[in-house]
Amino acid sequence: MALTDELERLRALRADGTLSDDEFVRAKARLLDGEGTPPAVAAVNRLRRSRGDRWLAGVCGGIGVITGVESWVWRLVFAALALFGGTGVLLYVLLWIFVPDE
Secondary structure, X not given: OOHHHHHHHHHHHHHHOOOOHHHHHHHHHHHHHOOOOOHHHHHHHHXXXXXXXXXXXXXXXXXXXXXXOOHHHHHHHHHHHHOOOOHHHHHHHHHHHHOOEO
């Protein structure tokens, strides 16, 4: 559901008397701060290619920042996946294309 739809739903609940003004303000703040977003979705939204820790495009450095795992481990994972039919190369290229730079 889009943010505008969620805000409209909150306004309707307040107009119906289901939410008090205080509850409405707290729910709106939570919604705008993104607290209702699941952690996995929030992590994906924060994913950026690294400018400082990069060998090729910074994909592994960016994933390392998000996951807390060293970037060399991710480089090994992509290299190992590259040996299995080029999956690692394909995945790396797709991330290079679709993940924005820092």
